Amino acid sequence: MKKTQSRYIPDSLVTQIILSLVSGIAFAYVSQRYAIEAGILGELFINALKAIAPLLVLILILTSISSYHQGQKHTIRRIIILYLLSTFSASILALIASYLIPQHLTLNTSLLGVTVSPSSILEVLNGFLMSMVTNPIEALMQANYISLLLWGIGLGFAFRNSSHPTHMVLNDISSAITKIVRVVMKCAPIGIFGLVSSTLASTGFDVLWQYTHLLGLLLGCMLLIIFLFNPFLVWWYIRRNPYPLVFTCLRESGITAFFTRSSAANIPVNMALAKKLGLNPDTYTVSIPIGANISMAGASITITVLTLATMHTLNINLNISTAILLSIVASICACGASGIAGGSLLLMPVVCHIFGIPDEIAMQVVGIGFIINILQDSAETALNSSTDILFTAAVCMSSQYQPTEKAEYLRDIPIFIDKKP
Template identity: 65%
Template sequence: MKTTESSLVRQFTHGSLVKQILVGLVAGIVLAWISQDYANAVGILGSLFVSALKAVAPLLVLMLVMSSVASHKQGQKTNIRPILVLYLVGTFSAALTAVVVSFLMPSSLALVTGTDQIVPPSGILEVLRGLLMSMVSNPIDALMNANYIGILVWAVGLGFALRHSSASTKALLNDAADAVTFMVRVVIRFAPVGIFGLVASTLASTGFDTLWQYAHLLAVLIGCMLLVALVINPLLVFWKIRRNPYPLVFTCLRESGVTAFFTRSSAANIPVNMELSQKLGLDEDTYSVSIPLGATINMAGAAITVTVLTLAAVHTLNISVDLPTALLLSVVAALCACGASGVAGGSLLLIPLACNMFGIPNEIAMQVVAVGFIIGVLQDSAETALNSSTDVLFTAAACQAAEQRVTSRV
């Protein structure tokens, strides 16, 4: 009996999270179909999961960003400047693409929290004023009230202040960031249980039409990612190498993207990208730095996720968005993406930061995060495939462009 129990616990803690989420999703749909009363009762599991996300997300943003900035090496960026430019331009372009597609194909979400208290900003000036006031918030108050703009400012500021600290201090920061990341992993391991409760209670309350909302949202997300992978990224590569980019694009998607789709981790795909870079004959001194760095800051897929889900919430709440505010959202989403956590679903935890721009309360923003976990089986896989394949794609483009310049001079 004990052996069976330990086997079940091991299966839960070390089994495939994707398969477990699928089981939770199907179980929630079946329960909502069989009994609305029981489905509403298990809604407490979804509420607990959302509350756990709300508790850990602010601390995650603070520690990850502060540790990343403090540990950054002084001379690192000068060696790979063209690749960094491609990383940043690519991430911003992905966010901008997501804004355009979200306006053309607006998505709606089933949010169970009342929205009467929301006072949306009237325009870009009010958004900027809100951002500035959030930036100067007390750090303790920012953490307590989930003011992600203030958390981000304090994290960057403290990170820069600690860049000249001792190695032991930086090691402590890295250990603290790892500890918070571990707590996030623990919370996310309970995602199947939380999604079971969320799906069951949501479908029992709103009906099965909600499934079409999820399907539409997922189609918009994956459509944006395909557009970036097959149109935007090739244009950026052509800008660098001045020849047909698609052979290189398809090579990276085939040999890096497919693996990343199933591992769902940019960090786990680093060895694959290193091997592919060597196979492509790239400069080792360059890709040994750019590939690990890209796994941290080159997050086009995360930028798309943050943008699409935020605008879905904005559309659901009937908040009007003008063009300058949409452009500002693209910038904020790109910056958020650069700080995305390395755990599965890490980009979803940064959605509240973007939602803060539109006066959306943290309670509702976390429901949007929960929706992201519901569709995350495919969303996170496609996001990781785009992120990881783009790391080696942009590295190869910059290296080949440098080789072309040397050849032309000779």
């Protein structure tokens, strides 16, 4: 039975996802009515991921910090610096691209009324800090990943001096939750089939054509980060051709994240890839959950481009100091959008308010964002999640990388074979 199953069903999750994508498109074309009803499969899959992702982030960070080896401290610091650098640089790139290719939106400007005076960045920082100290139970219920990150780190340090049985219990809990997520991820092809077929049957891609320029600018900026900026940072660390590693991370992590649209839900995929690459578990079990919260280059691009498009539409001038403020705010808000599908769009009113744009106009921009959300949010998450494992692998390799015996991809990625002496 197993031999027959393996003959017709590919073992690779990526291959299964591609087949489900093609099947979903064909099903939507053949039967529009039943394709819409098949959307329940996608909703079940996404809701299952949303339900387990907050608990997964909390437990993984708690367990990793509590059993963390002191020798890996500087490695984690360098990975976090790369995460933040990529997020901020993505905002700068989006800022420059929006100046070179200004976008104008169709907005109902009669709702403008009196323009509100620009607020201070301290207001954003205040909300950001308040979200960090949310009750942990409430943070789990509301999927507040910034608060969960803080609680996970705090509890992890608190458990550092616990007894060995306590560490064993934490590790067992972490393993149990990870197994649940793996079971959910095995259903990814079915969920993606439902998502693709229902989306195409209900809306299709016709509605995207009226915003092709805006969508093209967003995707163009993300592609530049994926294929130029991130590889440059990787090359800077390892001094070798970075693209074999870049393409591996995109294939194994980016494709899955493209459809799940949640960096937090894609953590098990990145962890599995890190294990295949033979990276140090003491490093990637800490860096990947943290990256799912602060490595948000895609969200930073979305917030910056949409905000500047709104300002161009309303003829609001943007000087150099204000542009720098926008990049900083976009980076901070991008981190606040962590792990949530469409989270960057939901934070648009916060950024718009800082620059004196009323909520009525900001919500129109959010509505436009949801029109292109099918491709924008998917590409954004693929960039965010693949960057997590990419920078983790790069820093591990630069730190006198020695792959473990379980590194299954040594024959597939030439970059690992040519190690430093």
